[in-house]
Structures are given as structure tokens and as C-alpha cells.
Amino acid sequence: MMSENTIRDLNILPKSENLETKETPNMVNGRVAEIEYIESEKLDDFEDVDKSLKMLLTGVDTKDWVLLCETLNNVRRFSIYHKEAIKDILERVITLIVKSLKNPRSAVCKTGIMTSADIFKAFGDQIIEFLDPLLLQLLLKSSQDKRFVCEAAEKALIALTTFVSAFLLLPKLQPYLKNRNPRVRAKASMCFSRSVPQLGVEEMKAYGMEKLIEIGVSQLSDQLPESREAARALILELHTAYEKYYFLATCEEEQQYSWEQFCELNLSKLSGQAVLRVTSAGRDS
Template sequence: MTCADIFKAYGEQMVDLIDLLLMPLFLKSSQDKRFVCEAAEAALMSMTSWISPSVLLPKMQPYLKNKNPRIRAKASVCFSKSVPRLGLEGIKEYGMDKLIQVAATQLSDQLPESREAARNLSLELQAFYEKSQASGLGEDDSAPAISPEAETWEAFCLSKLSALSAQAILRVTVGVPVTPKEGGISAALKEGAVPAALKEGGISVVVAPKEGGVPVATKEGAAAVGC
């Protein structure tokens, strides 16, 4: 009987052993030996299917910050697959804000496997959030109230995450493009505006005006640079 079969057969009775099994399974699923890797991955998938996510998620969350990027990647995959099993009420109880912060952190992880798991998690959370808004569960007295500023998914992300993290989540879920910073050099270049003079390290660079495509001589002591 494999470890995957044991999780399937005993289910919740394995809860007390999860802490002992997680690290070995994450390590073995990261190995180059195909047989060992496949067996460990099958065990992890069986674990996410047969162990309650409300029990499993808190135990897996510390591994999302492990120094080993391969362990983080395997933990991210298991975490993202467990979250949908919470259901709408379970996600609200666990904390939508906590889950979206996990997704935002993993989106910038080193390995593509982690980032892909984070993208899947972000899309799942968006679907659950919009479903909760549509069903009006946020107005129920027994559920945590949702502030007026967080009625939309975009507003919720901006209220719970830093600007950069929210932008990363929204780029995945709603396709928000990266906009240049207003008033910055990028915006100026985008609009075709070039400053007359830029000073860097005490050196002046003067943009010479043109007449008929030929730079006009500038004042003595200034270096003309044609643009």
C-alpha cells in the first residue's frame, strides 16, 4: 500500500501524522528520480483530497516560506488545490485577506511552478469573492461585513495588499496593464516630451533646437546634442 492509498483509506485519521509527513513528501516530490517523485506527488495530491483543508492549510502555510525553492513550489501547488475545497463559507472563515496575501507573495516566487499555482489560486479567490458579492452573503449579520470601499474585486485587492502586490494580482485576474508613473521620466518619454536640460552629476546635457533637421549652434560652453 502506497502513501497515497493510506491517505485515501484513513483520511482524517492521518491528521496527527501530517506534521511528520509533509517535509519528507515535499523533499521526495522535488527529487530528480522519476519514480520517487511521482509517488510523493501522488501522496500529496491524495492528502489534499482526503484531509480537511481547514486542518491542512495552516500546516502547509509555513512551507510556503521555506528557503528551498522546490519545497515552496510543491507547497504552493498543494495549497492552491486545497483552498477551493474550503467552499465559500470556509474561505470567509479562514480569511479571504490572508489567502490573497499568500497568492500575491507566491506570484513573485523564483520557480514557475510556484507562480503558476499562485495564478490559479488568485483566479479561484476572485471567483469565490465575486460569488459572495452576488449572493449577498456579505450583508448577512453572521458573516464578516464587507466595507463599501471593497465592493469590487479591484477595490478589495487594493485595500488588502500593497500597490505592487495588488497590481500583480489584478494583472492575473482582470488583465490590468502596468501604467507608467505619472510625472515620471517614463511618462514623459511615452508622451514624446523631452526635457530641455538634464543634470546628472553636475554635467549639463543641452538639447539643441533644430532647423531643417540640422542642429542650431548653442551658447558657448554648452555641448549640443541633436535629438
């Protein structure tokens, strides 16, 4: 069972309870339970790794929400201290996290979100083949109104763009830039913009500078300001990368174009003008 610090008898919490660190009380076996959210650096290692792994496998399919939170925290411990022990069950673990993010209990949901961040940090590119359903849920949770869940999801998305290589992640993010939900588009745009600077010049060329600039243009007129700001940041990053490559390029067989010529050749007149306004403003700021 969970420690006394995690589940304890208490009175109903006042309305001023700090929801960023604790979950509103719930009844467990006739007792009021409170879930505390433990930061990664404060999670202790296991005393018995093999025994804990067996318990983890037992808890993966539990319907007891308190045990589920405990299981998720143990997944976090494994990813921090013994990630090789769960490498072979990574798909099953991510399925568990996705399930927790869909759980109506915000305690389970937030614990699952925190687990996803630790998984990204531990496994990086190894999670890419299992990422799609988890990415969708994180974008949805980061777009909702419950602030302490939303903020946790945003932190998890930052971990995702930090520890998963941009070249693998960008194709996963791209479909969500056209999502019907403007908030999902905005969060996806912000992730996309954060990832692009991690591309090397050759990766940027392989992905397609033309494709990247078209994506930036498409978000410039989006509904939410977060999308538009992410688009401007993306365009400025592409401009810097393009001019650096343009001025340093030595391949005589490749015809070189200025940034203005590149925009004129690859974008419509209106789109090209919009991009040049952004980069011109960036120079002046």
C-alpha cells in the same frame, strides 16, 4: 516471505528496465531480488486478518528492507480492506512510513510513498495530528531528481489534498511556502492551490480571504515557474469565490466591496496591481 512474483532469481537487468514499476536488483541472502510496485487496486485481501495483523506488528520494527517492503504493502492492504484494524496504531504506522521515506533504498522509499497515499485515502482527516513529519518527507521526495520516486510522491500529495479537508490541511502547508528550498516551496504552493477550491465560503471567510490573497501574492514572484503558476491559479480561484460571494451576499449590515476595492484595501499598491493583472488576464483568456 514475499511471493515469487515479488522476489525472484534473475540476471542483472538491462539499463532499459522500467524503473517506474520495478526496482533495480539488490542482493538478499546471496540472491538478486527485484521489488515490484503493486497498484492499490491490484492488492489482494488477507486470508487471515488476525494473523496478518500480528505479523504486521512484528514487521513494523524490522531492519530487513525486503520484509519492510512487505510490511508496508500489508499496511496498504489493511487501509484498503480493514482500516479499523489499524486505527488504534495509526501513529505507529505513520512513524513507520516516515522512516521508510528516509530509507536510502529507493524500493523502500517508493513503497512507503505508495503506502502514504492509501493511508490518506482511508483515514482522511484522522491523520492530521500525525501529518507534519510525513508531509515534510513527501514534499522533499517530490522535489528530488529520481523521477520514479518524485512522481510517486506527487501522486501521494494529490491524494493528500483530495482526501484531507482543506481547512485542516492549509495551516500545515503554509509554513512550507517559505521554505529555503525553492522546489519544496513549489510543491507546497501547488498543494495549497489545489486545496483552496475545496473550501466552502464560510471556511474561506474563517481562514481569511485577506490571508489567502496575501499568500497568493507572495508566490507570484517566486523563483520557480511552478510556484508562480500555482499562485496565479490560487488568485483566480479567490477572485471567483469572492465575486460569487459578493454578488450573492444579502447581509445589509456588511459593507460590500468590489474585487478591485478589496485588493486596494488589503494589499500594497504594487501587490494589488499584480493581482488585478492576473485576474484581468483570467477574464480575457
